[in-house]
Amino acid sequence: MSGAASHIDPSNKKVALLIAVLALVLAFSETLGKSAQTAALSQNIEASNLWAFFQAKTIRMTQVRTAAESAELALPGASGEARAIYDKQIDAWKKTAARYDSEPETQEGRKELVARAKAAEEKRDRALAAYHLYELGSAAVQIAIVLASAQIITGVGALGWIAGALGIVGVAFSLLGFLAPTAVHLF
Numbered sequence: 106m107s108g109a110a111s112h113i114d115p116s117n118k119k120v121a122l123l124i125a126v127l128a129l130v131l132a133f134s135e136t137l138g139k140s141a142q143t144a145a146l147s148q149n150i151e152a153s154n155l156w157a158f159f160q161a162k163t164i165r166m167t168q169v170r171t172a173a174e175s176a177e178l179a180l181p182g183a184s185g186e187a188r189a190i191y192d193k194q195i196d197a198w199k200k201t202a203a204r205y206d207s208e209p210e211t212q213e214g215r216k217e218l219v220a221r222a223k224a225a226e227e228k229r230d231r232a233l234a235a236y237h238l239y240e241l242g243s244a245a246v247q248i249a250i251v252l253a254s255a256q257i258i259t260g261v262g263a264l265g266w267i268a269g270a271l272g273i274v275g276v277a278f279s280l281l282g283f284l285a286p287t288a289v290h291l292f
Contacts, residue, residue: 117257120265124253127272131246134279138239141232141282148229155222162215166205173198235286242278245271 173195180191208214212221249271256264281289 116262116265120253120257120268123265123269123272124250127246127250127253127268127275130272130276130279131243131250134239134243134246134275134282137279137283138236138243141236141239141286145229145232145236148225148232152222152225152229155218155225158213159215159218159222162205162213162218166202166215169198169202169205173202231286234290235282237291238278238282238286238289241291242275242282244275245278246275249275 176191176195176198180188204214206214207216209217212218249268252264252271253268256262256268
């Protein structure tokens with residue numbers, strides 16, 4: 106070994122260790138960010154599907170109510186067996202309309218669909234907020250890695266300190282994304 110190759114600046118070891126830690130943080134932030142992005146897309150699809158189902162139930166309910174109202178108006182003076190048949194059908198239509206409006210046992214009535222769709226939207230919004238924070242954390246850590254690498258090349262110690270500070274910022278954003286994604290709204 107030559108003299109130059111065998112001498113390793115101890116500060117370079119510290120910066121190399123900083124870069125390794127920053128790379129680890131970056132890996133976690135990127136992985137969690139992609140997971141949050143996928144969750145947001147899935148929840149958005151879920152909410153869209155539930156709102157479409159809600160609209161279909163609304164249309165069906167309106168049709169059944171209209172049929173019942175039309176039947177009531179069509180035979181105001183009917184009596185006897187014909188009236189009993191119409192009344193039975195009108196009652197069935199009204200029960201169907203009520204079931205379309207609220208069906209707690211299946212969670213597929215309009216009222217339940219609204220609650221489910223809003224819950225999916227809340228999950229989507231939370232996942233999107235986390236995704237944005239992870240992205241900010243990743244960006245801060247990537248810049249920190251570049252600055253730490255530049256410190257090794259240039260020997261300018263301030264770059265290492267700035268890299269460390271940006272690394273802390275990146276960790277903070279990643280932790281916010283994981284623990285409290287809706288606490289900070291930057292976008």
